[in-house]
Amino acid sequence: MQIHIASEDQHKTTFTCPFGTFACTRMPFGLCNAPSTFQCYMTSIFLDLLQDWMEVFMDDFTVYTD
Template sequence: MNTTILDMVKIEVTKLLAVGIIYPISDSHWVSLVQVVPKKYGMTVMRNQHDELVPMRIQNSWQATRKDHFPLPFVDQILEKLARKSHYYFLDGFFGYMKIYIAPEDQHKTTFICPFGTFAYTHMPFDLCNTPSTFQRCMTSIFLDLL
């Protein structure tokens, strides 16, 4: 990694450690390498070595993560509902994902490695296989009477 990207990784890891979203882990069978992918407006996203969103892992020909097929709403459906409302509020889903805790017995499955150590998530990051479905399920249950 070049020094600019290395600095970005260090800043992100330090920030996530400080707020308790990740923690150092000594060993795990579930480790992904990270890559920093530059995004528009200076935002960066960590990816693994295959440019994947750390979705599904295969072990002994069995999928370790079962895909949650919770129905996600289409943008046109949401916009149609918003058109009839006098007020609306936008929630930032990227940081909203991190409000959902990962069960302690499953945290080791989110392990990633970088030049600054090996870490696992305590909160759900945006790039896991079922993050969108899990988040949508939570939002639907919270706002069901408003939908």
């Protein structure tokens, strides 16, 4: 899953390297709130399965049965 960065905020992720200057269009995990934002998205996507069949921690999923 990739979380889009709003076009008006992409300049905040700008970096320069020998190949040019680039800005992220998707949220990298290095941003201060990126992990919690990603966790919220994962929790909301799998909400109906979380209590009965699965656990989600960041980008790790545990699915279990009886």
